Amino acid sequence: MSERDLPTAARVADPDARRLIVLTGMSGGGKTVALRALEDLEFYCVDNLPSALLPQLVEATGRDGSDRNRIAVGVDVRNRSEDFQHLPKVLAELAGKGVQVHLIFIDCSDTVLIKRYSETRRRHPLAQRGVSLADAIVEERRLLRPLMAIADKVIDSSDLNVHQLRRLIATGYAQATEGLTVMFQSFAFKRGLPLDSDFVFDARCLPNPHWKPELRPLSGKDGPVRAFLEAQTVVGEYLSDTQRWLEAWLPRFEQDDRSYVTVSVGCTGGRHRSVYLVEQLAAHFRASRESVLTFHRELA
Template identity: 80%
Template sequence: MGLQDSILPADDPSAIHLVVLTGMSGGGKTIALRALEDLEFYCVDNLPSALLSELVDAATRDNHRRRIAVGVDVRNRDEDFQHMPKVLSTLAATVHVHLIFLDCNDAVLIKRYSETRRRHPLAMRNLSLADAIAEERRLLRPLMAIAERVIDSSDLNVHQLRRLIATGYAQTTSGLTLMFQSFAFRRGLPLDSDFVFDARCLPNPHWEPTLRPLSGKDGPVRDFLDQQPMVGEYLADTTRWLDAWLPRFEADDRSYVTLSIGCTGGRHRSVYLVEKLAAHYRPSRESVLTFHRELE
């Protein structure tokens, strides 16, 4: 598969996919890399181009890993960007290479840096933020020109970008990809939901002073909810429903389903249920993702 080919599932289940994420600093590369990590890609950030071939060889030895994602940005040396097209071209002869460029307009980048108070990677060159962004565009232009896909994140929030990446590259896995996400009703429904479940009827750990600062990932909260019969009924009913209907979505060629579970604050009950459901389905499904909106 060449660098310009579309993102399609490989006919050969042993095919190797290499996703190279690059683009503007502040454009969402870290978010995209985490989304791929949720898809069980082996992820490495800020890898020099000279080491790409060695990484692929090491990761795929004995067919150990078939999906690899690498982040490349301006923290690398300038010459890395000159060598990258040749390195990717060589790798494309043996693996499926996907070069993704995350772009963002300058005004939004400046706003994001202002809000986070982070320093641009090129700030050490004594450049203003606007000049650093312009220099970064110049350095990355050769990679943008050969990118399989350019994603403009200017108008995307964190959740939209994660879903965009996950839905695009879930296709490199087999079967239906499940996304379980938790949220707080008081902050509104996740717009990317296929199904929404309401957990506000369940006993709330928030009212236990020792549990309030914790989340549904923490042992004391899990123990508390494990002991509630109503929570067990809720999980059993939800699992039965999914077991009955997920095969029908797969038969309809659906590749991605997002199931959102909400509670009042999005920290305890919904997080617990998402983790429980994900743990239940991971042994039988290749791609099961979790996302906790209020914990991110």
């Protein structure tokens, strides 16, 4: 599945309209990743909300004005079974009141789900004593089948890693603006280059906080690490040069009708220098752009 498979309405919807995205699907399919991607897009996100409370949530968030006119809610098998039966009616009523409702179902093959649960050693929410993982997945499909049938979009995450799914959601549901949605992400070169990168910057030439024992367990988000890096003249020069380069070239992508650009910054371990630079770059460009996201691969 590619970015253009997402509904056009999701990409060009009126940014001033009330929008409600309901995320559901198979446990282990990536619903939490998708919800976090929407949270990065400044959706007001709530996980595992009973369907009967959806109208109250929409009404309550609307009292604050347009700052919370975009809501995303996660619904899964932790909810009571009657919630699945009532959800279509609730969504129809909200749509009748002018709310732009979009139901996303994140599917995944049984084989991949079993592999993911085996790797993470998490327990399936329906796996009771004496019930196998395979049987729990079968029962979950039965319970969720009515929601999958009415979903506006079904995303199969079987062949997607977390970064690809995150980008797919962010690309499709970024707020409609006249500019790009820019994702700044940090990574470790020792774990490989992010395949979704449009630009890659190498920060391994900068002084490394890793060699300071007191800084090693921290990240580039922490004050002592920031202070260490900001005391290095070369770090400030690197940051300024990178900002100027992106300021010169990001507009070229806008002129080419691009909707999404990923800027990756890497260092050896992906915890200190790259994280710091990503946070600084994001803060700088948020002053002039509406849709700026961050993702720290090695901190996720």
